[in-house]
Amino acid sequence: MTNTAQNDILLEVKNLKMHFPITKGIVIQRTVGAVKAVDGLNFFIRRGETLGLVGESGCGKSTTGRSILQLYKPTAGQVIFKGEELTKMKRGHLRAMRRQMQIIFQDPYASLNPRMTVGAIIGEPLEIHHLAAGKEKRERVQQLLRQVGLNPYFVNRYPHEFSGGQRQRIGVARALAVNPEFIVCDEPISALDVSIQAQIINLLEELQGEYSLTYLFIAHDLSVVRHISDRVAVMYLGKIVELANRDELYENPQHPYTQALLSAVPIPDPVVEERRQRIILQGDVPSPVNPPKGCNFVTRCPRAMDICHEKEPPFRDMGGDHYTACWLYE
Amino acid sequence: MGVLLEVKGLQTQFFTQDGVVNAVNGISYVLNEKETLAIVGESGSGKSVSVLSVMRLIPSPPGKIVAGEVIFEGQDVLKLDDEAIRHIRGNHIAMIFQDPMTSLNPVLTIYQQIGEALQLHLGMDKAQARQRAAELLEMVGIPEAENRLDDYPHQFSGGMRQRVMIAIGLSCNPKLLIADEPTTALDVTIQAQIVELVKKLKNDIGMAVIWITHDLGVVAGIAERVIVMYAGGIVEQAEVHELYANPRHPYTLGLLKSIPRMDMKRSQRLEPIEGLPPDLINLPPGCPFAPRCKYRIDRCTQEKPPLKEISPGHEVACWVDVTEGIGS
Numbered sequence: 161m162t163n164t165a166q167n168d169i170l171l172e173v174k175n176l177k178m179h180f181p182i183t184k185g186i187v188i189q190r191t192v193g194a195v196k197a198v199d200g201l202n203f204f205i206r207r208g209e210t211l212g213l214v215g216e217s218g219c220g221k222s223t224t225g226r227s228i229l230q231l232y233k234p235t236a237g238q239v240i241f242k243g244e245e246l247t248k249m250k251r252g253h254l255r256a257m258r259r260q261m262q263i264i265f266q267d268p269y270a271s272l273n274p275r276m277t278v279g280a281i282i283g284e285p286l287e288i289h290h291l292a293a294g295k296e297k298r299e300r301v302q303q304l305l306r307q308v309g310l311n312p313y314f315v316n317r318y319p320h321e322f323s324g325g326q327r328q329r330i331g332v333a334r335a336l337a338v339n340p341e342f343i344v345c346d347e348p349i350s351a352l353d354v355s356i357q358a359q360i361i362n363l364l365e366e367l368q369g370e371y372s373l374t375y376l377f378i379a380h381d382l383s384v385v386r387h388i389s390d391r392v393a394v395m396y397l398g399k400i401v402e403l404a405n406r407d408e409l410y411e412n413p414q415h416p417y418t419q420a421l422l423s424a425v426p427i428p429d430p431v432v433e434e435r436r437q438r439i440i441l442q443g444d445v446p447s448p449v450n451p452p453k454g455c456n457f458v459t460r461c462p463r464a465m466d467i468c469h470e471k472e473p474p475f476r477d478m479g480g481d482h483y484t485a486c487w488l489y490e
Numbered sequence: 491m492g493v494l495l496e497v498k499g500l501q502t503q504f505f506t507q508d509g510v511v512n513a514v515n516g517i518s519y520v521l522n523e524k525e526t527l528a529i530v531g532e533s534g535s536g537k538s539v540s541v542l543s544v545m546r547l548i549p550s551p552p553g554k555i556v557a558g559e560v561i562f563e564g565q566d567v568l569k570l571d572d573e574a575i576r577h578i579r580g581n582h583i584a585m586i587f588q589d590p591m592t593s594l595n596p597v598l599t600i601y602q603q604i605g606e607a608l609q610l611h612l613g614m615d616k617a618q619a620r621q622r623a624a625e626l627l628e629m630v631g632i633p634e635a636e637n638r639l640d641d642y643p644h645q646f647s648g649g650m651r652q653r654v655m656i657a658i659g660l661s662c663n664p665k666l667l668i669a670d671e672p673t674t675a676l677d678v679t680i681q682a683q684i685v686e687l688v689k690k691l692k693n694d695i696g697m698a699v700i701w702i703t704h705d706l707g708v709v710a711g712i713a714e715r716v717i718v719m720y721a722g723g724i725v726e727q728a729e730v731h732e733l734y735a736n737p738r739h740p741y742t743l744g745l746l747k748s749i750p751r752m753d754m755k756r757s758q759r760l761e762p763i764e765g766l767p768p769d770l771i772n773l774p775p776g777c778p779f780a781p782r783c784k785y786r787i788d789r790c791t792q793e794k795p796p797l798k799e800i801s802p803g804h805e806v807a808c809w810v811d812v813t814e815g816i817g818s
Contacts, residue, residue, distance in 0.1 A: 216677035323766050353532040354704055358748035358762030365759070380678065383707075387750035387760070407755055424682035425752050426707030430730045432753060433711040440686055441679045444647040 170342060170374050171228070172204040176237035178220070178227045182449065196448045197223040199398035201237070202475060205342075210368070210375040212389030212406070214382055214421075218445060220398040221378045222266075225344040228376065229261055230254055241342070259289045262335035266347035268327035272319040278305070278330055279315035285337045304333040308363060325356035332363065342374045349384065361388060382425045386410050391481070394418045397456040398448055400475065404482040414484040417457045455487065463488060494665060494698050495521040495544070500558035502536075502543045505551060509771040513539040515722040516557065518797075523665070526692065526699045528713035528730075530706065530745075534767055536722035537702045541668050545585055546575050563665070581611045584659035588671040590651035594643040600627070600654055601639035607661045626657040631687060649680035653687065660691060667692070668700045673708065685712055706749060710734060715803075718742050721768050721778035724797055728804040738806045738813075740783045777809070785810045 179194040198220040205211045215221045227234045230246050239246040241261065246254065262285075265271035272281055282301045286292045292300050302312035308329040319327055328348060335343050345364065349357040361384065367373060379385050385392055386406055393403040394417065402415040413419045420439040427433055441460045446452055452459050455468045467487050475485045498518050504511040514536040521527050531537040542548050544560050546567060560567040562583065567575060579585075587593040595603060604623040608614045614622065620639065627635035630653040643651055652672060659667055669688065673681035689712060692699050701712055709716055710730065717727040718739065726739040737743045744763040750756070765782040768774055774781060780790040789809050797807040 216679065325766070353767075354706070354745060355532060355748055355763040356766075358760035359764070361750075362759055362762060382678070383750045383752040386752055387756050410752065420679060422752070424679045426681075426685075426705065426711050427751060427753050428706040428710050428734065428746065428749060429751075430710040430713075430734050433707075436711075438682055438686070440682055444649060444680070445677075 168207050169204045170207040170242060171376075172238075172240040173201055173224075173228065174238040174240070176201040176224070176227060176239065177235045178223050178232055179235040193449055196398050196451060198227060198234075199448075199451070201400055203393055203400060203403060205374055205376060206390075207341075208368075208372050208374055209390040210377050210388055212385035212392040213376060213378045213395060214380060214385050214392060215395035216380060216421075216445060218397075218448065219395040220448070221380075221395050222346050224395070225263065225346050225376055225378050229258070229263055229344060231263075256289075259285075259291075259338045260340050261342045261344070262338065262340040263344040263346060264328075264331050264335050264348045267351050268324050268331055269319075269351070271331055272327055274319055277316050277318055278322075281319070281330060282333045282337055285334060289338050291338060300337070301333075304337055307336065307367070308333045309359075323356075324352050325359055328352060328360050329363065332360075332367070336367065336371075339371070340373070342376070344376045344378065346378045347380070348377075350379065350381065357384070364388070382410075382422065394421065397445060397451055399456055399485065400483075401457065401486070402482075402484040404478075404484075405480075408480065408482055412482075414478060414482070414489065415457075415486050416461050416463050416488070418484075420460075420462070455485075491522040491524065493520055494523045494525075494563065496559075496561040497540075497544065498559040498561070500540060500543055500560065501556050502539050502548060502553060503556050504553045506771075511770045512722050512773055513553075513770060514543060515773075517719075517722075517724050519717055519724065519727065521666070521698055521700065524692075524696050524698055526701060526712060526714045528701045528703060528709040528716045529719060530703060530709055530716060531719035532704055532767065534721070534770060535719040537719050538670050539722075540719070541585075541670065541700060541702060545579060545583060545668065546570075547579075547585075577611075580607050580664075581662045582664055583666045583668065584662070584664040585668040585670065586652070586655045586659050586672050588674050590648060590655050590675070591643065593655060594651060596643055599640045599642055600646075603654070604658050604661055607658060611662045622661070623657075626661055627654070629660070629691070630654070630657045631683075632657075648676055649683060652676060652680075652684055656684075656687065656691070660695065663695060664697055666698045666700065668702070670702045671704070672701075674703070674705075681708070688712070706745060718745075721773065722770060723778065724805075724807065725779065726804075726806050727797075732801075732804050736804070738800060738804070738811075739779075739808050740785050740810070740812055741779050743812060744782075777807070785812055 176198055177200055178198040179196050181191045182193040183189040184192045213221045226232050228239050234247050279301050282304055283297050286297050301315055305312045310329050349360050377388055389406050391405050392409045393400050396417050402418045413422055420441045423439045443460050446459055454470050455473050458464050458468045473485045473487045475483055477483055499516045500514055501516045502514040504513055529537045543555050601623050605619040608619040608622055624636045632653055673684050713730045716730050716733045718725050720741050726742045737746055747761040748763055763782055768778050776791040776793055777795050780786050795807045795809045797805045799805050
């Protein structure tokens with residue numbers, strides 16, 4: 161599945177920030193604040209690997225995916241894809257780069273145009289990037305449908321004729337159409353039923369093996385992320401709090417948030433559940449408009465110290481590719 | 491333990507333009523006093539409709555309970571007039587829903603919504619209701635409860651709203667709490683808070699709980715007994731340990747094999763259940779799971795298997811003896 165022998169880096173993100181302005185006034189708009197959706201991220205993704213990005217709703221994981229693809233214009237920071245900086249790239253050049261980076265969205269109902277046939281949906285990126293036309297395009301679309309496990313004769317059907325899982329397969333085919341190297345999978349299975357989720361996970365894994373794809377896999381389901389990822393980053397309120405190899409993160413979590421998050425995930429085994437000790441976090445995630453001073457997690461952290469209220473903890477290398485941002489380890 | 495609720499041959503259909511949707515197809519089960527029963531199934535399995543039928547909350551038309559009995563504390567709920575059923579709802583059976591934002595009224599304060607049930611069902615006056623409302627909010631873990639009585643739902647977060655819903659549900663000390671996917675819309679750390687809260691309240695108050703979910707992890711942590719539903723019917727029911735250790739219906743087996751486990755190293759590919767659930771308008775004549783089942787024999791496509799007991803308390807609706815365990 162993975163190709164960690166090749167250690168070259170496909171994508172690097174440096175101090176990425178995405179702040180959405182809050183404006184007041186209808187005629188004369190002025191900025192009164194900002195939603196700090198993503199606030200200073202640093203990570204890289206190796207060629208052929210899957211980086212899982214987990215966190216609760218509102219932590220900025222989808223915004224991260226979209227800022228990487230320049231679907232949002234980041235407020236600050238750099239996104240370096242195959243050695244080229246994307247944030248300052250001209251539109252035309254960026255469009256050409258997008259052929260190599262695609263996205264699969266969460267909601268298979270909202271992300272397919274209901275008035276377009278499946279053939280038109282999957283064929284559109286081929287046209288935009290001048291990759292195929294006419295008969296060649298038709299054949300390519302049919303080939304893509306086969307690859308994602310759909311009947312190639314479905315080309316003339318509309319999205320409403322398909323179930324959620326089948327629609328997600330169409331979304332995958334659209335992303336694959338341009339032969340990308342990198343795909344952002346933005347919660348690709350969370351809208352699907354349990355028995356269908358495994359079908360899509362297996363499909364994504366097969367395609368990764370076949371085309372040496374690199375994935376940024378965004379999800380809130382920690383069980384699925386452990387299954388599919390090589391490395392996992394945990395986000396909380398716009399920042400990465402911990403990043404490590406998959407098994408290391410799940411077996412040896414360092415950050416109190418990661419520990420609480422993992423302990424909250426229910427395990428489908430009543431014997432295990434009876435013995436588990438849960439860390440129940442108090443309260444809710446603070447607003448990203450006004451994050452707390454110091455560490456973002458300080459308001460809910462069971463192990464908060466004085467320094468946590470004052471200064472933001474550095475993102476520290478714990479050794480063995482394990483990084484965490486917590487004062488406990490300083 | 492006495493029987494609190496008995497459902498016999500419940501059948502609910504929806505009469506739509508496209509045809510008759512067979513949402514619930516003759517299900518029977520028993521719920522004991524103070525028991526936690528989980529009903530598991532995917533979208534369209536009939537799990538929600540089956541409990542909405544128990545509460546007589548099926549919108550009619552298009553929905554109709556076409557057959558069955560629902561015996562709650564000795565009387566058939568389906569035969570009661572509107573007034574009598576209103577007395578049971580809220581007073582003896584409470585329900586909390588998936589989306590705490592849409593189930594609270596956005597233009598009424600929290601007190602107005604909790605107090606309504608207290609004044610209506612328990613005949614309290616305003617001052618009593620206000621005091622009790624504050625106690626209830628405190629009980630479900632809302633800080634500074636008294637000061638928050640006059641807040642509106644939008645001033646609460648998702649998890650806090652679900653707590654308010656639970657407070658409303660518990661206001662009349664119900665004997666049965668029906669929770670319809672109460673944590674599906676919530677984040678996992680908040681889900682853990684709500685699950686712990688319901689477990690604690692259940693013990694304190696001594697009520698029975700029916701917990702509807704699609705999440706086999708949540709079930710393992712909360713249920714004493716589990717019913718697995720597929721295409722409007724019960725395919726398996728058992729005590730929770732028995733179900734996870736010894737699943738005997740191919741659908742239950744398939745579900746357990748298709749989900750990754752967070753506490754285990756990745757061992758192999760997932761084994762998905764191939765295909766799609768059947769169309770509830772045109773159900774296949776035999777077992778509804780037959781088209782997706784890898785243990786299928788000829789009989790499965792012709793004759794619907796009845797639910798039969800294979801060991802005390804463990805019932806399965808399958809023609810085939812699936813003795814293969816998990817992981818083998």
